[in-house]
Amino acid sequence: MEIKKAIDIITLLSEGIDPQTGEIISAYTTFQDPHTVRALFLALEALEKLDKSDKRQKRLPENAGKGWDEQEEALLVDAFDNGKNINELAELHKRTNGSIKARLIKVGKIK
Template sequence: METRKATEIISLLSDGVNPYTGEVFPEDSPYQHPDTVRALLLAMKGLERIEKYEKRQGALPANAGKAWNEEEEGLLAEAYDKGQSIIELTEAHGRTKASIKARLVKLGKIEA
């Protein structure tokens, strides 16, 4: 199930509404109990955080957060020495600008 869909269902339940029929739950329903409503609202906050995280992860380059290996470091250093820009290097390696710069610092190609 997608996080967005789960959030919609939890939101309706916390509002006291059956997410499948649109009917309002009776007052004696467990979904109308204050503790249940509080728990559902807490669950919604958690799902919203997950959704935000998923959105951010989707926007990151393919190799963001992955470990560097010697071969990739060598290719990076060689491309930098040939004059490729940081932007070109981010695209070629699927990494963020911060990651490229940090690796170039580690390789002694630029200063921190």
């Protein structure tokens, strides 16, 4: 199940609405119990955070968060020494600008 669909279902349940029929859920069911409603709101909050995290992760470059090996680091240093700027290096290595800056600091190329 997609996160968006789960969010929609839990939202309806927490509002006292049957997600299948759209009808108001009877006041005498577990779904109307205050503890259940609070649990649904907590689940909804967690799913919304997960959805936000997933969307952010999909926007990151392919190599974001991956470790650097010696060969890639050498290529970075060489490209930097040959005049490539941070944006160009980030695109070339499929990493974030912050990652490129951090690596260049680590190898002593920038402060």
